[in-house]
Amino acid sequence: MSLRCLIIDDEPLAHEVILEYSKDIHFLEICGQCYRATEGLEFLSSNEIDLIFLDIRMPKLNGLDFLRTLQHKPLVIITSAYEEYALESFDLAVCDYLLKPFRFDRFLKAVNRALESHNLKNQSIKSSSSSSSPINNNQQISIKSDKKHVLIKLNDIYYLESLGNYVKVWGDLNFLLTPRTLSSFEEQLPSEVFIRIHKSFIINKKFVHYMEGNMIFLKNNQQIPVGKNYKSVIKHLLDIED
Numbered sequence: 001m002s003l004r005c006l007i008i009d010d011e012p013l014a015h016e017v018i019l020e021y022s023k024d025i026h027f028l029e030i031c032g033q034c035y036r037a038t039e040g041l042e043f044l045s046s047n048e049i050d051l052i053f054l055d056i057r058m059p060k061l062n063g064l065d066f067l068r069t070l071q072h073k074p075l076v077i078i079t080s081a082y083e084e085y086a087l088e089s090f091d092l093a094v095c096d097y098l099l100k101p102f103r104f105d106r107f108l109k110a111v112n113r114a115l116e117s118h119n120l121k122n123q124s125i126k127s128s129s130s131s132s133s134p135i136n137n138n139q140q141i142s143i144k145s146d147k148k149h150v151l152i153k154l155n156d157i158y159y160l161e162s163l164g165n166y167v168k169v170w171g172d173l174n175f176l177l178t179p180r181t182l183s184s185f186e187e188q189l190p191s192e193v194f195i196r197i198h199k200s201f202i203i204n205k206k207f208v209h210y211m212e213g214n215m216i217f218l219k220n221n222q223q224i225p226v227g228k229n230y231k232s233v234i235k236h237l238l239d240i241e242d
Contacts, residue, residue, distance in 0.1 A: 003075075003111070003118060004048065006032045008040040008063070009055035014079060014100070018053050021107045027115055037066035049074045051114050056080045056089075067092050075114045090164050091199055093183035117184040141188065143169055145176040152176070154193070158207045158218055160185055162200040172220050198227035 005028055007015050015033055022028040032047060034040040037058050043049075052074050056063040064085065067076060078089045081100040089097055095117055096110035140151045152169065161168040161175075162182035168175040169185075186196050196202045197216060207218045214231070216224045 002027045002029045003050040003115060004029050004031045005051045005053065006030075006034065006040065006043060006047075006049045006074075007053045008034045008037060008058075008066070009053070009079060010035050010058045011055070014055060017101075018079070018107075021104050024104075025108065025111060028111060037061040037063060040066060041069065044070070044074075050118055051075045051077065051095075051111075053077050053079050054094075056082065056085050064088060064092060067094075075117055077110050077114060087164075090181075093181060095181065096165065113179075117181070117187075120184055121187045143176050143178045144180075145178050150176060154189070155204075155206070157194075157204050158220060158222065159204060159224060160194075160202040170222075197230050198225055201225070 005022070007018050007030065009015060009018075012035075019030060022030055028051075031049065032043050034043055038061055040052070040054075054063045054066070054076050056078060057080070063078065063080070067073065073093070076092075076094045078085070078094050078097045079100060079102070080097070083099055086097045095114045098106060098110055139154045141154065142149045142151055144150075152171075156171050158170045158172060160182060161170065163177075165179060165181065167178055167180050167182055167185060169178060182196075182200065182202060186194070186202060189202070193205050194202050195205055201224050203216060203218070203224055207220070209217045209219045211217070211226070214226050214228075216226055218224065
């Protein structure tokens, strides 16, 4: 399986570096090169892309504002010389953030993470198309934690908490820390059970006790904040009246 990639960067040298690194990675296919974010919008309107290597500081439209215009976002790896945009970038669910100049080993780590997210998304789509029934008590996912792959039942997951490029997967009292983004879990987990209620939290609907104000209280007394952009959706999904 290959990732169809697009480079969007106003610096020719940045294109050269990514092209050179990509030659040695068999699953990367560079399908387009754009030197302005506006060119990227035009390219995406007629081409299907899996992964974008995206600069931030560009003329007319910067990379982050470009991302905000996309209704259907491919995977994105930020390639920037400025570290101050990292937190804002992860709020937009980018896959990774490469600080220029970056070495090949760091580039390889980023694209491997992108490939893993791509494969998880495809598995989720196949699973959804093959069965629309609720999850059963034995359905599991594999989570990489502390150099081990741990199988955990979906019905044992209370909520997930984002920590940048890592996620805490919480059970009743304990958690597993895994090097993934919250968005990759959102794509993989069944949406009829797991609900995103905040940019940093996904909850298991079966463990919700009640909602009060801007907080959801779980059955283990854990309190989870509800993001202002999610509140109306949460009320609908949890059948909560004003």
